[in-house]
Structure formats: C-alpha cells, structure tokens
Amino acid sequence: MMQTVVSVLNADLLAFQEVDSVDALSRVIDPDEYNFYFSDRAKYHQKSRGSNQFTGWAVKKNIEVIDHADFAPLGLPTFLSKGNLRYGSYIEVRRENQPPLHLLSIHLKSGCFETPVRRNNSCKKLERQIDALSVWIKTRQKLGHEFVIAGDFNHYMNTSNEWVWETLQKEAGKGNLINLSEHTIAKCKARRFNYRTKRWEQVVYDKLIDHIIASPGVLSSDIIPLAKQFRYSYHSVANYRLSDHCPVYVGL
Template sequence: MISHRFPLYAILLALAGCSAQPGPPPQIAATAARPLKLASWNLEFLAEKEGAGCEPRAANDYLAMRRIADSLDADVIAFQEAENVKAAERVFDPARYTVVMEKRPGEASGTCGGRHPDQTFIRQAVGFAIRKGITFDRNPDVTSLMLGNPQLRSGIDITVRARGHDPIRLLGIHLKSGCFEGSEAKACPVLLQQVPAVEAWIDAAATGPERFAVLGDWNRRLGSPGDSSWNDIDDGQPANADLRLADAGTPPSCDPRYDAFIDHIVLDKRAGAAMAGFTETHYASGEKHYSDHCPIAVTLAR
C-alpha cells in the first residue's frame, strides 16, 4: 500500500502547483498602477549661466529649483522661459529627464528694467522634460503661434507612449503676456490671434487617434466665467474637442498676489475622462519664490 500512495501524492502536488500560479511581485504591480503625471512650470527667465538674465540666480537657486522639480515626480513637465537645453538641465536632472525644446532661435535684445535695469534679456523658450524610459515622438513645432514674429514662442508638440498608459499627444505653449481677460489690453490683439491657432491644433488633434492635452502658460484666465478664449476652444467640434480645464473650480493658493490661474492644463474629452486629480505645488513656508509661477500638475489614471 505504501508503495502506491507515494506516486499519487506526488501527482496531487504537481497538479496543485499547476493550478495556482504566483502573481507579479508587489513592486511590479505598483509600477503598472502608477498614474501618468503631467506638469507645467514657468521658470521665469531661466538662464544657463548664474547671474544672467532678468531674474539672475545663484548656484543655490538652481539647486533649489531642481529639488522642486524632483519633488513633482512627474512623468512629463512642460516648461516655459528657459534659455536653452543646458539652462533647463540645471533644473531637470539629465540623469532623470530628457529635455527637448522648440527650435525657434529667438531674437532676444534689450535690457530688463525693473529690479535689474542693467541686465539684458535672454531667449525665452518652451520645452518638455520627459522622464527617462518613457518613449516619445517629436512632432513638428507649431510655428503658427508665432504669427510671423520671431519674438513670439512656437508650440512644442510631442506624442508620449508611457508604458501601461494610452498614448497621449502633448502641446506645450507660452502665449503673449498682458491679455489676462477681456479684449481691451494692449497685448490682446496678439493673444487673441494666437488663440485661433491653438484651436486649429486642437481641432486637428481631436480627429486623430491619440488623446491630447495642451499645457503651459496661457497668460489667460480661462477659468473666469464666460471667458471668450475658453468658449472659442471648448466648442465640442469635433467631438473630442469637448475639453476639460484641469483647474476648473480650483483657485490658486501658492502666491497670494494671484486669485486666478493663467497656467493651465487643458485635456481633450478622452484624456479628461481619465483625469484623477489636479495639484498646485507650493514653495516651502518662508522660502523665497524661485519663479513668479508655481508648478501645476494633473494625474491620469490610464
């Protein structure tokens, strides 16, 4: 009897092993479930060299800004007002992020005035910092935003293919400053020509296969009731141009000087359905503000 029991016992153990396969290690499951985090930060005249530009900085300022950028723990950060890739890499660790920037050379000239009248302007450009390991495609820059003026920023256009997430097309922008609401300010004729160019990009992207978002410094209070620029772009035509303003209903709280956002993350219908949260990063209590803008971010569940 004993000689017949052992083979049967062995067979039962083998069958039990086949029926219960171990799941993935906890750390792998956690990585797969991580939301996709998109951020935007205007770096305020970020120069490559210390002491340069309209917001001259010391070495410790760059280190503090890198600490803030690291703390965002974002997958993609749209940034504005950086002089060049080397300037951006002083904030976005090149061991952690790949930096791409608009190709427009710009024609920076003149002096800064204000607190730094003896300082000269630097190039102000837009770009993206993309977490290492994330695949992306670089699409042609959106030069229509320049309106033929080399001083106006073009848009930077990428398609991100993060593992475990649907692809998403991202447009980083920095529109003309000075037309925060209405249409009467001196800068309004320029910005109100740029808005249709953004809308044209949105409408074209809305017919494409990838969801999309437009991130950056819009220099416009899109969340104000009845804002004409928001009404123009959020017309629901095509269907995926039924947009979601990530900060809708959320007032800024980082800087007491401002009661409405001008930095925005705008999601199309598909990306908006995946939005899991919106955040604004504050500078530490008592800490100097290293930029006149505070980082904002949105998380997407898929």
C-alpha cells in the same frame, strides 16, 4: 530649491516655459533622469542681450518620445517673418496598451489677463493665438489623437463669462475638451520687484494663468482629476530666487 520642487513632484512629463538653455534647465532638472525637448526656436534663435524664453518638455528617459516640429502658428508669423511670439513645443509619447499621447507646451501672449479688455493689441494677438490653438485641437480630433495642452495661457481662464475657454470649447465641440485646472485654487507666493520703490516685495497671486486642458480620452476613468498648484513657502520665497509661477500638476 527648484531642484527640490522637481524631485518632490517626480513627474513623468514636465512642460516648461521661459527656459533660456539646456544648461539652465540642467540646473533644475537632472539630465541623467530626463530627456529635454526644446522648442525649435532654440536651434536658430540668436542669443539676445537678455535671456531667451523657450518652451519645451522634460520627459523621463524610460518613456518613448517622438519629437514633432513646433506648432509655429502660435508665434503669429507674417509674410516677412516667422513670428516673434513663442511657438508651441509638440511631442508625442508612447503609452503601454493605450493610444499615444500628443503634448503641446505653450506660452501665450501676456497683457490680456481678464475678460473685459478685448481691444488692446495684446488681446488681439492672444485672440489670434487662440484661433491657431483651436486649429491644432481640431487637427488632433480629426486624426483621432488624444492630447494635452499645458503651460502659461497668460489669462484668467477660470473666471466666469470669459472668452478664451469659451472659444476653445466652442471650436472643439461640446464635451470634447476638458479643463483639468478648472477648479484649481491659486495662491502662489512670489517676489516682485517694485520699480517705484526700487525694492523686492512679496506678493500672492490668487488667480490662475497656468492651465492644463485635454481631450476626454486621456482620462483613465469617468472621474476628472483635479490639477493642483505646488505652492512655495514664505521662507522659500524670501530666501531663494524662485519663479513667479507656481507649478501646476495633475495625475492621469
């Protein structure tokens, strides 16, 4: 089923998160059609008892790519460790008659979905990640790079008076950052295991935590394209083990 979704979207660039391995990704995305660029963590991270959750990109083979080092500060490294959170997977793609596009696939800390909760440990970590992300954005700006950041922010960034988007906008400077998924309507059907009843349940997630933000220069016109959410049918959710995230996509 996920192969069908990828085929229907037929995207040139796919930002992925929570992927265990090249073998796992190859079951969903055709390796004869796409090149895979995994987070550097996949090179040294030992296999855990469960599954690994790497970020990365799948890019159609006709597109020239520079595979940059991960943006490791998102892992919140310390003096004693490289950090245990996910890194940002950073690539650069060449475009005909246009400046190169710098791309970051991210998966931020879970557990801080809404604005009012700012004091718990998850929110403190997310706040540090947003500060780190602001540094990456300002670096791209100083170098004159056009960029897109896509992935799982684990935050309802489109709600009013929330701090993640406000912080990113403030740090980037007024008008220097656009949220391509700002008006995306979320209605993602999924299955969730209820540990209390020991049963799978169908749910609908009506708030967006997957977002796409970019520098204004990536647009081909003054009209900001609206990112859309690809929604699974109830039949597909009931009969296949799908992701609990519905893909968000946009044309530039």
